[in-house]
Amino acid sequence: MALIPLRRPRKLPFRRQMTRASVALIHRQNQAGGAELLFIQRAHRDGDPWSGDMAFPGGRLQAEDRGPFAAAIRETLEETGLDLSVYGRFERRLSDLITRHHNRWRPMVVTPYVFEWSGPDNFTQNHEVQTVVWIPLAHLGAPENQSVRPWPTRFGTLRMACCRYQGHCIWGLSYQMLQEYLKHRSAISKP
Template sequence: MVMRTWLKKARPRKLPFRRHVTRAAVALIYRDEPGSEALFFIQRARRDGDPWSGDMAFPGGRLQPGDRSSRDTAMRETGEETGLNLYREGLYRGRLSDLLTRHHSRWRPMVVTPHVFRWQGDTAFQLNHEARQGVWIPLAYLADPANQSRLPINTPLGTLTFPCCRYQDYCIWGLSYSMMREYLDKHGVS
C-alpha cells in the first residue's frame, strides 16, 4: 500500500479550552484496499434519555481517568463497542479538528476529538449493547453529491435543516457528518 501523507500535512483545529471541559474521542476507521475503500460507522443503540439514540456515529466515548490520551480513549472505546482492536490491527494516521458539542442531556460543553486509523484486519466486528448496527460505507458513495441531502429536525426554535448523507436506511448527520466531510476533504475524495 502507498503510505498516504495527506493527513500528516493537515493542520487540525485544536480548541484551546478543550482541557477544561468534558472530553470525548472517536475513531474514524478506514480500509483502503483497491475497490473497497470505505469508512466504518456504527448505528447507536436506542436508549431513553440519549439525544443521539439510533444515530449513525463513529465508535468512541468520554475520556476516563485511566486513558493516557484522547487517542487511547478512541481505541479503547472502539474495542468495547465493536470488538475491532485498533491496538493490534489499526495503523494510526492522525487526528482531525476538535468539535464542540454538548454533554448528552446537559447543556455543558463537550469537546470531541476524532482520530483516524487505517484498518489492517478482517472486517468482522462484534457489537456490544451501545451499538445497534455496524457498516462499512464506500468512500465513493459518501463523497458523491447525489447522496447528500438535508435532514429536517424539530427543535424549540422551529424546524432546522442539517446537511446529511443517506446510505440505505441510514442517515449520517451532525458531528459525524462534519467529521466525515473533513476526512473526505483531506483525503481528496470530495
C-alpha cells in the same frame, strides 16, 4: 503540480478544561479495491437524544485513559470488538469539535482520530451499538447522496446537511468529521 498544503487540525485552546471525548474514523480497502469507512448505528435508548443515529465508534475519556487517543482505541474495542492497537495504523488527527453532554447543556470537546484497518471483520458489538456498517467512500463523497435532515428544536426546525446510505442518515458531528476527512483524502490524492 504542487500539492495543496493541508490545513492543520484545529485544536480548541480550552479543551483541557472541558469534558473530553474522542472517536475513531476507520477506513479500509474492500475486496473490490475500493475504500470504505466504518460507522456504527447507536442502539435505541430512552433519554438519548442521538439514539439510533449513525456515528463513529468512540466516547468520553475515563480516568484510566492516558488521553483522547487512548480513549478512541478503548471505546472502539468496547463498542465493536475491533482492536486498533493491533490491526489499526494511526494516520492523523482531525479538528476538535464542540458538542454537549447527552443529557445536559454542558459543553464537551470531541477529538477524531483516523486509522487504517487491516484486520478481520469480527465484530462484537456491545449494548451501545445496534449495527456496524462499512460504507464506500465513493458513496459518501458523491453529491447525489448529500441531503438535508429536518431537526426540530424549540426555536423551529433546522435543516441539517447529511449523507444518506441504505436507510441510514449521517448528520451532525459525524457529518462534519466526515467532510473534513473527505477533504483531507482529496487533497492528498491530487497529483
